[in-house]
Amino acid sequence: MKILTGNDLPTGDVIWWTGSGWSRHVAQAADVGEIGETLGAEEEAARRVNGPYVIEATDTPDGPRPAHIKDRVRALGPTVRPDLTLKPGDAAAIEAIPHV
Amino acid sequence: MYKYDQYDQAIVDARVDEFRDQVKRRLAGEITEDQFKPLRLMNGLYLQLHAYMLRVAIPYGTLDGRQMRMLGHIARTYDRGYGHFTTRQNLQYNWIKLEDTPDILADLATVEMHAIQTSGNCIRNISSDQYAGAAADEVADPRPWAELIRQWSTFHPEFSYLPRKFKFAVIASDEDRAAMRLHDIGIQLVKRDGVLGAKIFVGGGMGRTPMIGPEIKEFVTADDLMSYLEACLRVYNRYGRRDNMYKARIKILVHEIGADDYRRQVEEEFAQVKLLGIDPPAAELARITAMFAEPSYEIDAVDDIDRGDPDFAVWVDQNVVAHKQPGYAIVNISLKPVGGIPGDASADQIDLMADLAEKYSFDELRVTHAQNIVLPHVRKADLYTLWQTLDNAGLASANLDLISDIIACPGLDYCSLANARSIPVAQKIATRFASLDRQRDLGELKLKISGCINACGHHHAGHIGILGVDRKGVENYQLLLGGSGAEDVSLGKITGPGFSEDGIVDAIERVTDRYVSLREDGERFLDTYRRVGMEPFKEAIYG
Numbered sequence: 001m002k003i004l005t006g007n008d009l010p011t012g013d014v015i016w017w018t019g020s021g022w023s024r025h026v027a028q029a030a031d032v033g034e035i036g037e038t039l040g041a042e043e044e045a046a047r048r049v050n051g052p053y054v055i056e057a058t059d060t061p062d063g064p065r066p067a068h069i070k071d072r073v074r075a076l077g078p079t080v081r082p083d084l085t086l087k088p089g090d091a092a093a094i095e096a097i098p099h100v
Numbered sequence: 101m102y103k104y105d106q107y108d109q110a111i112v113d114a115r116v117d118e119f120r121d122q123v124k125r126r127l128a129g130e131i132t133e134d135q136f137k138p139l140r141l142m143n144g145l146y147l148q149l150h151a152y153m154l155r156v157a158i159p160y161g162t163l164d165g166r167q168m169r170m171l172g173h174i175a176r177t178y179d180r181g182y183g184h185f186t187t188r189q190n191l192q193y194n195w196i197k198l199e200d201t202p203d204i205l206a207d208l209a210t211v212e213m214h215a216i217q218t219s220g221n222c223i224r225n226i227s228s229d230q231y232a233g234a235a236a237d238e239v240a241d242p243r244p245w246a247e248l249i250r251q252w253s254t255f256h257p258e259f260s261y262l263p264r265k266f267k268f269a270v271i272a273s274d275e276d277r278a279a280m281r282l283h284d285i286g287i288q289l290v291k292r293d294g295v296l297g298a299k300i301f302v303g304g305g306m307g308r309t310p311m312i313g314p315e316i317k318e319f320v321t322a323d324d325l326m327s328y329l330e331a332c333l334r335v336y337n338r339y340g341r342r343d344n345m346y347k348a349r350i351k352i353l354v355h356e357i358g359a360d361d362y363r364r365q366v367e368e369e370f371a372q373v374k375l376l377g378i379d380p381p382a383a384e385l386a387r388i389t390a391m392f393a394e395p396s397y398e399i400d401a402v403d404d405i406d407r408g409d410p411d412f413a414v415w416v417d418q419n420v421v422a423h424k425q426p427g428y429a430i431v432n433i434s435l436k437p438v439g440g441i442p443g444d445a446s447a448d449q450i451d452l453m454a455d456l457a458e459k460y461s462f463d464e465l466r467v468t469h470a471q472n473i474v475l476p477h478v479r480k481a482d483l484y485t486l487w488q489t490l491d492n493a494g495l496a497s498a499n500l501d502l503i504s505d506i507i508a509c510p511g512l513d514y515c516s517l518a519n520a521r522s523i524p525v526a527q528k529i530a531t532r533f534a535s536l537d538r539q540r541d542l543g544e545l546k547l548k549i550s551g552c553i554n555a556c557g558h559h560h561a562g563h564i565g566i567l568g569v570d571r572k573g574v575e576n577y578q579l580l581l582g583g584s585g586a587e588d589v590s591l592g593k594i595t596g597p598g599f600s601e602d603g604i605v606d607a608i609e610r611v612t613d614r615y616v617s618l619r620e621d622g623e624r625f626l627d628t629y630r631r632v633g634m635e636p637f638k639e640a641i642y643g
Binding site: 011 | 512523527
C-alpha cells in the first residue's frame with residue numbers, strides 16, 4: 001500500500017493522511033493508491049501539511065507499517081527516548097522500538 | 101566574555117523582528133515553503149525527522165550562567181525538557197514549533213544569543229579551544245580573534261552565499277583541542293620573535309571527502325590576519341564549484357588546484373585586500389580583547405587537593421585539567437553517562453551547570469566539540485564540593501577521553517539525513533565497557549560515531565570511528581581505525597566489511613582486546629595502531 005505523510009506546518013509534527021484529514025498516528029493512515037502526489041500538492045497548497053510525500057507501507061493488523069526504517073522512526077519517535085514516543089507507557093510499543 | 105555593544109544588539113533584535121514577520125507570512129500562506137526554507141535556515145531552523153529543530157549558536161563555545169540558564173528555560177518552555185550539545189559547540193532543540201520560534205529567538209536576544217550562521221552556505225559559528233584563557237600552553241587567548249572573525253563574518257555581503265558552508269577553528273596552542281586541521285580554515289595563533297601572528301591551514305574537513313588542511317601560510321602577523329582571511333575566502337568564492345554540492349567545499353578546490361596554486365592566488369588577492377583597510381584599528385581590537393580579561397584570581401588560592409575520597413580522586417585524575425593559575429583547575433563535566441545520550445542535558449542539568457558556573461567558575465562555561473561542558477576556572481579548594489553536586493545530578497561521569505566518552509551525532513533517531521542510528525550504538529558500547537577500571541586501563545581512546553557520510557559525529561577523526569550506512573534498508577556499521585582530530589591529526593581507515601548493530605559492539609571489543617595484547621608501556625590505542633598497522637586488528641576482527 002501507499003500512504004501519504006508530511007509535517008504539520010505550525011508545529012512540525014509528523015502527520016499521516018487518513019482519507020479525510022490528517023492524524024499524528026500512522027495506524028490511522030489510509031492507502032492513497034495513485035493519487036498521493038496530487039492529494040499532497042492540494043493539501044500543501046491549503047497549508048494543511050508541509051513537505052508531503054508518498055511512502056510504501058505494508059498493511060498489518062495494527063495498521064500500516066512503513067517499509068523503510070526512517071519512516072518507521074518518524075512514525076513512532078526517537079527509539080532512544082521511549083518516553084517521547086507517541087505511545088508513552090505502551091509496553092508493546094516500547095518493546096517494539098529496538099526492532100524498528 | 102564578550103558583551104554586545106549597541107550595534108550587536110540592534111542587529112540581533114532586528115533579525116528577530118524580521119523573522120517574526122517571515123513566520124507570520126508563512127503561516128498565513130503569503131510565502132511558500134520553497135520561499136521560506138532559506139529564510140528559516142538562515143535563522144537556524146531546520147525541519148528534521150520528527151519536528152522543527154532549532155540550532156542555537158554558542159560562539160566559540162563560550163557562554164555565561166545567564167545564557168546557559170536561558171538555554172534551560174527554552175528547553176523547558178518550548179521543547180521537551182532537554183537540549184543537545186553538538187560537535188560544533190552549539191546546542192540543538194529537537195521539538196520546536198514554528199509558531200514559537202520568533203518568541204524563542206526574542207528570548208535568546210535578551211541574553212545576547214541567536215541562531216544566525218548555524219545553517220546555510222555562510223561562515224558558520226566559529227569554534228575554538230574549550231580551554232581558551234585557562235590553558236597554560238597557549239601563546240595568547242584565541243577568543244578575541246574568534247570574536248573578531250565572528251563580527252567580520254556576520255552578514256558579510258560577499259560571504260553570505262558561498263558555494264557551500266564554511267567552518268573556522270581558532271586555537272593558540274600546539275596541542276589541538278578543536279580538530280583545527282579538519283576545518284575549512286584552521287588558525288593557530290603563534291608567536292615569532294615576540295610578535296603575535298598565525299599559521300593558516302586551508303582545506304580541511306570531514307564529510308564524504310575527508311581531508312587534512314594543508315598549511316597555506318606559515319606566519320601572517322596579527323595585524324594582517326583579517327585581510328588574509330578575506331583573501332582566502334575571496335579566492336574560494338571566485339573558484340569554488342557551485343555546480344555540484346559534493347564538490348563545492350573549499351577542500352575540493354585546494355585539492356584540485358593544489359595548495360601551492362591556491363596559496364599563490366591568495367597572496368595576489370591579499371595584496372589587493374590589504375589596501376582596503378579591513379584589519380581592525382588597534383583601539384577596536386583592544387576593546388574586544390579587554391572583554392576577555394583574566395578573572396580576578398585569588399593570589400594565594402590553595403594549590404592542594406584532598407584526594408581522600410577515592411571516587412573523587414578518580415574524577416580529578418580523569419576530568420580535571422591543569423590551569424595556568426596556581427590554585428585553580430579546569431573542570432570537564434561529562435555529558436556521557438553510561439547508557440545516556442551523548443551531548444544531551446536536561447533543563448534541570450542545564451540550570452545546575454549555570455548555577456555552578458556562577459558559583460565556582462567566574463560565571464563562565466564552555467561547550468566542547470566532544471559534546472561535554474567545561475567550567476574553566478575553578479578553585480582547587482572548591483573541587484570536592486563541586487564534584488559532590490555534580491554527582492548528585494548525574495553529571496560526574498569520570499570518563500573524559502575514555503572509550504565511553506563517545507562523540508555521536510543524533511543519527512536516524514532525529515536527523516532526516518541519517519542512514520542509521522548512532523545513539524543506540526553509543527549506548528551499547530558504553531554499557532559493554534561500563535567498568536571504569538576497564539576504561540581507565542584502556543586509556544585514552546576516542547570513539548566517534550556518525551549516522552551518515554556527512555560525518556557530524558567526526559568518525560574520520562576517531563581513534564575508533566563508526567559510520568552508519570543503509571544497506572538495502574538495513575542499518576549497517578563500518579568500522580574505522582587510526583583517526584585523530586588532535587595535533588597528531590590523521591584520518592581513520594575502514595577495516596573491512598561492516599557489521600550489524602550488535603556486531604559492531606563485538607567488533608570493537610575484539611579491537612580493544614587485541615590492543616591490550618599488543619600494547620607496549622605507555623602506548624595509547626592510537627600509538628599501538630600506528631606502530632603495528634591495521635593487519636593485527638583486522639585479524640582480530642574478522643579472524
